[in-house]
Each structure stands twice: as C-alpha cells, then as structure tokens.
Amino acid sequence: MATAAIELKNITKTFGSIVANRDVNLSVNRGEILSILGENGSGKTTLMNMISGIYFPDSGQIFIDGKEVVIRSPKDAFDHKIGMIHQHFKLVDVFSATENIILGLKGKDKYNIKESAKKVEEISHKYGFDIDPNKMIHEMSVSEKQTVEIIKVLYRGADILILDEPTAVLTPQETEKLFKVLRRMRDDGKSIIIITHKLHEVLSLSDRVSVLRKGEYIGTVETANTSESELTEMMVGKKISLNIYRSEPKDCEDRLTVENINCVSREGVKLLNSVSFTAKSGEILGIAGIAGSGQRELLEAIAGLQHIDSGEIIYNNPKTGTQDNLRDKTPIQIRDLGVRLSFVPEDRLGMGLVGNMGITDNMMLRSYRKGKSVFLERKAPHDLAEKIISDLEVVTPGTETPVRRLSGGNVQKVLVGREIAAAPTVLMAAYPVRGLDINSSYLIYNLLNEQKERGVAVIFVGEDLDVLLELCDRILVIGSGSVTGIVDARTTTKEEIGLLMTKGKGEEK
Amino acid sequence: MENTKNKKSFSFHIIKREQTVWYKGLAIRAAAVLLALVVSGIVITLLTDKNPLAVYKSMWSGAFGMDIRVWSLFQDVAILLCISLAVTPAFKMKFWNIGAEGQVLIGGLATVSVMMFLGGKIPLPLLLIIMVVASILAGIIWAVLPAIFKAYWNTNETLFTLMMNYVAIQLVSYFLKVFVKTGSGVLFPMPEFGFPVLFGQPYLLNIIIVVALTIAVYIYLKYTKQGYEISVVGESQNTANYIGINVKKVVIRTLIVSGALCGIAGLLLVGGTNHTINTETAGGRGFTAIMVSWLAKFNPFFMVVTSFIIVFLQKGAQQVSTDFRLPQAISDIVTGIILFFIIGCEFFLNYKIVLSKNGKEND
Numbered sequence: 001m002a003t004a005a006i007e008l009k010n011i012t013k014t015f016g017s018i019v020a021n022r023d024v025n026l027s028v029n030r031g032e033i034l035s036i037l038g039e040n041g042s043g044k045t046t047l048m049n050m051i052s053g054i055y056f057p058d059s060g061q062i063f064i065d066g067k068e069v070v071i072r073s074p075k076d077a078f079d080h081k082i083g084m085i086h087q088h089f090k091l092v093d094v095f096s097a098t099e100n101i102i103l104g105l106k107g108k109d110k111y112n113i114k115e116s117a118k119k120v121e122e123i124s125h126k127y128g129f130d131i132d133p134n135k136m137i138h139e140m141s142v143s144e145k146q147t148v149e150i151i152k153v154l155y156r157g158a159d160i161l162i163l164d165e166p167t168a169v170l171t172p173q174e175t176e177k178l179f180k181v182l183r184r185m186r187d188d189g190k191s192i193i194i195i196t197h198k199l200h201e202v203l204s205l206s207d208r209v210s211v212l213r214k215g216e217y218i219g220t221v222e223t224a225n226t227s228e229s230e231l232t233e234m235m236v237g238k239k240i241s242l243n244i245y246r247s248e249p250k251d252c253e254d255r256l257t258v259e260n261i262n263c264v265s266r267e268g269v270k271l272l273n274s275v276s277f278t279a280k281s282g283e284i285l286g287i288a289g290i291a292g293s294g295q296r297e298l299l300e301a302i303a304g305l306q307h308i309d310s311g312e313i314i315y316n317n318p319k320t321g322t323q324d325n326l327r328d329k330t331p332i333q334i335r336d337l338g339v340r341l342s343f344v345p346e347d348r349l350g351m352g353l354v355g356n357m358g359i360t361d362n363m364m365l366r367s368y369r370k371g372k373s374v375f376l377e378r379k380a381p382h383d384l385a386e387k388i389i390s391d392l393e394v395v396t397p398g399t400e401t402p403v404r405r406l407s408g409g410n411v412q413k414v415l416v417g418r419e420i421a422a423a424p425t426v427l428m429a430a431y432p433v434r435g436l437d438i439n440s441s442y443l444i445y446n447l448l449n450e451q452k453e454r455g456v457a458v459i460f461v462g463e464d465l466d467v468l469l470e471l472c473d474r475i476l477v478i479g480s481g482s483v484t485g486i487v488d489a490r491t492t493t494k495e496e497i498g499l500l501m502t503k504g505k506g507e508e509k
Numbered sequence: 510m511e512n513t514k515n516k517k518s519f520s521f522h523i524i525k526r527e528q529t530v531w532y533k534g535l536a537i538r539a540a541a542v543l544l545a546l547v548v549s550g551i552v553i554t555l556l557t558d559k560n561p562l563a564v565y566k567s568m569w570s571g572a573f574g575m576d577i578r579v580w581s582l583f584q585d586v587a588i589l590l591c592i593s594l595a596v597t598p599a600f601k602m603k604f605w606n607i608g609a610e611g612q613v614l615i616g617g618l619a620t621v622s623v624m625m626f627l628g629g630k631i632p633l634p635l636l637l638i639i640m641v642v643a644s645i646l647a648g649i650i651w652a653v654l655p656a657i658f659k660a661y662w663n664t665n666e667t668l669f670t671l672m673m674n675y676v677a678i679q680l681v682s683y684f685l686k687v688f689v690k691t692g693s694g695v696l697f698p699m700p701e702f703g704f705p706v707l708f709g710q711p712y713l714l715n716i717i718i719v720v721a722l723t724i725a726v727y728i729y730l731k732y733t734k735q736g737y738e739i740s741v742v743g744e745s746q747n748t749a750n751y752i753g754i755n756v757k758k759v760v761i762r763t764l765i766v767s768g769a770l771c772g773i774a775g776l777l778l779v780g781g782t783n784h785t786i787n788t789e790t791a792g793g794r795g796f797t798a799i800m801v802s803w804l805a806k807f808n809p810f811f812m813v814v815t816s817f818i819i820v821f822l823q824k825g826a827q828q829v830s831t832d833f834r835l836p837q838a839i840s841d842i843v844t845g846i847i848l849f850f851i852i853g854c855e856f857f858l859n860y861k862i863v864l865s866k867n868g869k870e871n872d
Binding site for chain 1: 732736737744745747750753
C-alpha cells in the first residue's frame with residue numbers, strides 16, 4: 001500500500017482530568033474520503049484541531065507522506081498543505097468572498113484583487129462550486145459561506161481538507177451538491193476528512209470510516225462492507241434500535257392558533273412574516289427550516305419574549321373553554337391567565353437554566369414565586385430535583401452541583417424534566433437533542449411522545465430532517481420568516497421539505 | 510522513536526481545578542499570607558535596614574496595642590464592612606456600582622445637615638430618627654438614579670456611578686463653604702447631636718448596627734425571593750426574562766437596597782463617629798469595599814474576615830511609619846505586597862500547575 005497522505009500514531013490529548021483523545025491511530029490516503037464518526041464529545045473535533053494546529057498533542061506522532069512533522073500553529077498546518085473548514089465559519093461579514101479568501105496571505109497576491117478573483121473562479125470551475133467572487137459575505141446563505149471557506153483552503157493549496165460537521169447547516173439539496181464537489185476533489189487526488197455523526201452521509205460519501213467513542217479509537221472499516229447498525233454499535237458500544245416510536249394522534253383539538261403574526265427587529269429586519277398555524281393537542285408539530293429562519297423568534301413570540309407587531313396568538317383553554325389572546329403579554333401574565341405553556345429554549349444554560357446554580361435552585365426558577373412569604377421555599381424544588389435525577393437518570397454528584405458542570409445530555413434532562421413537571425398543555429422545544437448522545441436523544445424523543453399521548457400540544461423545532469420525519473405528525477417548514485408549507489410527516493419526503501426550506505428565500509429576491 | 514523536536518515544548522500546564530477541598534483552600538491562603546510576610550520582610554530590610562520582626566511587632570501594636578486602638582480597629586472594620594455589605598447586592602447582580610463613595614458621602618451630608626439645622630430644636634430621639642431617614646433617602650437617590658438610567662436606557666452604570674461620586678464631593682465642599690463661617694473651613698464636630706454612647710464605648714452602637722446588618726444582608730441574599738431574583742439577574746438576564754422576572758424592577762429595587770445601606774454607612778460615619786463632615790469622610794472606603802466584597806465571594810460572613818484583614822493592614826502600616834519614622838510609602842508597599850499575595854492566591858485556588866511528562870524522554 002502506498003504511504004498515507006497523513007497518518008496519526010498514538011495521539012493523546014487531555015484537558016485536565018478529561019481525556020479527549022487516547023492513543024488514536026488513523027490514516028488517510030491520497031484520493032480518499034475518510035469519515036470520522038462519533039457521538040458528541042467523542043473527541044472528533046479535538047483530534048482534527050491537532051492536525052490543523054489549534055491544539056498540540058500531549059503525546060503521539062503525526063506523519064505526512066511518511067515523514068514525521070510537528071504542527072504547532074495553523075500556519076504550520078498550511079505549510080503542510082492541511083486546511084480545516086470549521087463548523088463555525090471564520091469570515092469577515094463586510095468583505096467580499098475574494099477578500100476573505102486572500103485575507104492574511106503574504107506576497108504578491110495581497111493587493112491584486114482582480115487576479116485573485118480570477119483564481120477563485122478557476123478553482124470554483126474546476127471543482128464545480130457555484131460562487132460569485134465579489135459577493136459580500138453578509139449577503140450570502142450559509143452554504144455559500146461554507147463554499148468560501150472551502151475555496152479559502154484550496155486557494156492556499158491544501159491537499160488535505162478537514163471538514164467539521166459540514167452538513168449540519170445545509171438543506172438536503174445543498175448537502176448533495178457539497179458531496180458532489182467533495183467527490184470531484186477526491187478524484188483530483190485530494191485527501192478529505194469529514195467529521196460527522198450522521199450515518200447515512202457516512203455511507204453515501206466516504207470510502208472508509210474511523211470511529212471514536214469517548215476519546216478512544218474504536219476502529220476503521222471500509223464503507224462498502226458495513227451497515228448503519230454496525231456503525232452505531234461501534235459508536236455507542238452496544239446494539240441500539242434506531243427507530244423512533246410514533247403513536248397515532250388522538251383527541252386532537254386546536255390548542256394554540258397563531259394568526260398572521262409579524263415581527264420586525266430593532267434594525268428593521270423582518271423576522272417573522274405573516275406566520276399562521278395551529279398546534280393541536282395530542283400531536284407533535286415539527287418545525288423545520290435552515291438555522292436562523294425565524295424559528296427562535298416564533299417560539300419566543302409565543303412565550304411572550306418577542307414583541308409582535310401585528311397578528312394574534314389565541315390559546316384555547318381546555319379547562320375553561322375560553323379563548324385568550326397571548327399577544328403582548330409577558331411570561332408572567334401568560335401564566336396568570338392559566339396558560340400552561342412550557343418552553344425548552346435553544347440556549348439551555350444561557351436561558352433555560354442558570355449554569356452556576358444547582359438543580360434545586362434551577363427547579364425554583366419556575367416555582368419560587370409561589371406563596372406570599374418573602375422567603376424562599378426550598379423543600380418542594382429539592383424534592384422535584386431528586387425526582388428528576390432518579391426518573392431521568394441524571395448523572396450528577398448532587399442536587400447542589402452547578403448544572404454547568406454536568407454533561408450536555410444531563411443538562412438537557414434537567415431542563416426538559418423541569419418543563420414537563422409543570423404539567424403543560426403546550427410544550428415547545430427548540431433543538432432539544434442538539435449536542436446529545438444517541439441514548440439521551442432517544443430519551444428526549446420518548447419524553448416528547450409521552451407528553452403527546454397525554455394530550456399536550458408539542459411543538460418541536462429540529463434540525464435533523466430524518467428525526468423530524470420519524471417523530472412528528474405534521475411538519476411546518478419555515479423559510480426566511482415565512483411559513484413555506486405545512487406537510488404531513490407520514491407522507492412527505494426529505495426532498496420536499498428541503499425544497500420548501502429554501503422557498504422563502506427565493507421569493508424574497 | 511525518539512522525538513527530539515518536542516523536547517523543549519510545554520514544560521508545564523495550567524489546569525483548572527474541579528473543586529477545592531476547604532482545608533486545601535485554607536492552607537493555600539495561609540501560605541499566601543506567610544509568603545507575603547516573608548517577602549515584605551525582605552523588602553523592608555533591603556530598603557530600610559530595619560529588623561522586619563520589629564516592624565511586624567509595631568504593626569501588631571498599631572492594631573491591638575491599646576484598648577482604644579482595638580476599639581478604633583473594630584469601628585473601622587464595622588464601617589468598611591457596612592459599605593461592603595451595601596455594594597454586594599449590586600455586584601451580585603453584575604451591576605458595577607463604583608459609586609459607593611459618593612453614596613456614603615451624600616448619606617453623611619444628609620446626616621450632618623439634619624444635625625446642624627434641627628439639632629437642639631427638637632428632642633434628640635426625634636432628631637436621630639430624622640437623621641436615619643434623611644441619610645437613607647440620600648443614599649437611595651444617589652444609587653437609584655444610575656439604576657433608572659441603566660434599566661430604561663441601558664446607560665453605562667460604571668461611568669454614571671463614578672461621576673455621581675464627584676457630584677457628591679462637590680456638594681460637600683459647597684456645603685462647607687457656605688455654612689462654615691470660621692476661616693479654617695473645618696466644620697466643628699457636634700457630638701451632642703450624635704449617637705448615644707453605650708456602656709461608655711462611643712463606637713459600640715455602630716458595631717452592633719453593622720453586626721445586625723451583616724446577618725440581615727446574609728439572610729436577604731440567601732433566603733428571600735428578592736435575593737434569589739438578584740442571583741438570577743446577575744447570572745443571566747436571558748434566563749431572568751425567560752422565567753418572567755421584570756429585570757428593570759429588580760435592578761432598581763436592588764440599587765435602592767444598596768443605596769440605603771450606603772446611606773446608613775454615611776450615617777454611622779457622621780452621626781456615630783466623626784460628628785462632622787469633610788470631602789474625605791468616606792476616605793476611599795467606597796472602593797476598598799468592592800475588593801472586600803469580591804474577595805469574600807459576596808458572602809457577608811466572609812466579608813467580616815476580609816474587611817478585618819484590610820483594616821488591620823492599614824492600621825498596622827500607619828503605626829510602622831510613625832514608630833520607625835519611615836515615609837508613609839513604606840507602609841503602603843507592605844500593604845500592597847500582602848494584598849497582592851492574598852488576591853494572587855485566588856489563582857492557585859482555581860487552577861493548578863502540572864509539570865507535563867512530554868513525550869517519552871521524561872519517563
């Protein structure tokens with residue numbers, strides 16, 4: 001076998017007492033796509049950061065074309081023709097694509113924008129990118145920004161490309177396009193490493209897969225000789241069923257009717273554009289869309305955290321049979337109306353919980369106002385904390401340990417547990433499984449299902465279309481602040497949703 | 510294979526400690542104080558050729574040498590502690606109130622005005638009540654103005670509270686200029702209108718009041734709903750909004766508490782201690798109090814210790830410069846060194862340094 005383009009031997013990296021990578025070995029050949037598969041927190045990104053010069057390994061060796069190298073900085077990495085495309089883009093908003101691409105370069109290219117733009121076009125043409133070199137970054141969609149990042153490393157002559165979760169922010173159509181480009185680059189002799197946790201992408205794109213679990217290197221398999229279930233087992237360490245249970249909705253009544261709401265930001269940007277829909281009791285309504293299309297604003301508008309310029313939010317109270325308008329009400333006023341609205345926000349530690357407080361004090365967030373006494377009552381929240389810890393198997397040293405010390409999955413269990421404990425009639429959850437391992441994710445899906453069966457109107461904002469299709473009853477697709485369609489999750493396809501996701505944008509232009 | 514290139518790389522790592530056991534924390538702090546004394550001893554010997562032990566002895570006697578010094582020490586601790594208690598709710602809410610100096614001074618000015626204009630005209634108990642009310646109101650006004658602007662227009666509270674200090678100082682100068690007829694410009698003390706003397710100890714009442722306030726603030730912050738709201742707003746305004754806390758209201762309410770306590774500190778300084786006022790009455794305590802509060806991690810009982818340490822150092826250092834006829838600067842240097850070590854040891858409480866066994870060479 002030919003020498004590998006890049007080879008890692010026994011790489012170990014620790015942060016304090018946490019071992020991010022232990023004795024990891026892997027190699028990529030020229031003209032090959034390697035997937036690095038692992039759950040969140042399994043050390044994929046840390047490993048790649050060591051190749052791209054952001055971290056330095058505690059021990060172990062890196063070989064490029066058979067020669068041992070030391071990579072201490074991103075510049076060293078570039079010198080070895082390694083380029084990394086990060087999950088969070090590092091671009092200057094007010095610069096054009098070309099300006100961003102040549103930013104930081106030394107030598108004669110520095111001041112010759114025209115010449116550089118030409119070179120950018122050559123690169124895009126060669127690999128089939130679709131980009132206008134003079135377009136400003138702030139005018140670009142997420143996928144265009146990603147293209148700029150990829151061209152940036154190609155422009156610098158990278159032969160080894162590392163992509164960190166490149167499809168997390170893309171629609172199915174954009175993903176397909178990206179994969180086409182990546183395959184073309186592979187055929188051109190480049191080595192491509194892609195970090196991901198989506199199994200079907202691994203199978204459709206890569207030649208080989210290396211699996212990490214909790215920082216440990218588990219093994220490498222040929223994609224052609226493996227299956228989703230084998231990969232999952234390697235990733236999680238045990239056999240796991242990948243099907244989400246979905247019951248038939250029953251006794252559905254209109255619980256929350258949103259009529260034509262419009263929201264405009266302080267800067268005058270339209271955040272929500274005549275959004276209308278109805279959430280029914282006993283069903284899960286999914287919300288799909290490209291990140292930042294107005295999902296957060298929509299949920300916050302319902303929760304009384306976002307000012308609404310026009311439109312109504314009508315809540316049908318199942319107890320009294322009355323209809324209440326929630327528009328322009330504060331969260332307290334909404335609760336005083338007897339509306340049992342629970343909300344699991346996207347930003348768990350920055351909004352849903354207080355990171356520096358223990359579980360008990362976080363339980364108290366919802367209940368501390370109860371009673372007329374000026375003093376706090378800690379007994380009930382403490383009991384609730386203990387109940388959630390035992391019911392949802394939260395791993396924590398105790399009820400007083402600050403929740404920011406817990407792992408992502410446990411933090412989310414605490415938050416969802418608290419919101420469900422309020423016995424809601426409407427439960428909104430924004431990206432509730434983001435960053436969670438497979439087991440915790442399934443636990444959350446089960447909790448949402450349980451709520452649905454109890455007759456709660458569940459609104460679930462998700463990013464993984466496969467999950468939305470399996471879990472939800474109906475899916476509302478949002479694009480650039482407008483509802484572009486509401487579809488039946490049992491009959492629709494990923495492609496249909498993907499098209500709807502980009503529809504709002506097309507109309508705007 | 511030997512990896513010679515890596516040999517010189519990172520010889521140590523700085524690692525965050527997960528949790529510090531209490532006795533370790535105590536040991537680190539004790540070591541810091543000890544080290545500070547050794548280092549300042551060396552500095553003193555090098556700079557002045559005095560025996561450091563004699564210097565420390567004089568420091569000790571400056572704080573505890575005589576009964577009157579002990580009382581004065583506790584009095585100063587009480588005042589500093591009172592102001593530290595005052596700034597704590599605001600800082601816990603991440604409202605950077607650096608205007609305690611002005612809030613104390615204006616509380617003192619209100620007190621002295623009442624003493625001057627109503628003293629002798631109404632019965633003493635009534636006078637005392639009016640003094641209390643006036644000082645608290647004055648402190649509240651000085652603190653709540655920046656809070657209102659912060660809550661409604663998001664102005665920068667640090668600048669605003671800082672500016673209010675200067676306004677307070679200028680008001681005091683103006684007051685002295687207008688109402689002091691003697692040439693010296695010094696307002697003659699009016700002890701006859703001050704606090705009653707308990708058990709022959711002029712400062713005892715001050716100390717009792719501050720002890721009561723310490724317990725009250727501790728309970729307020731830890732066990733009341735308002736104290737809980739302060740913590741939530743301080744940790745995350747987003748969370749506060751999310752659960753429906755009215756952040757504006759909490760900011761203003763907390764600064765009312767903070768200002769009222771500063772006003773009381775002014776009352777204690779003027780009504781209970783000096784019986785007069787000048788622009789230096791607060792004496793920088795409004796700023797020192799911030800350090801006291803932070804070092805104690807906002808815990809009122811720890812603040813007793815931190816304010817005691819700081820006052821002890823100040824008193825001792827003054828004594829050293831008198832005893833050895835050294836310039837004031839020497840005592841400031843010693844105080845500085847000791848504080849540097851005390852604050853510096855916080856780093857070692859949160860982080861540890863680990864020598865790394867890099868590669869195979871060191872094995």
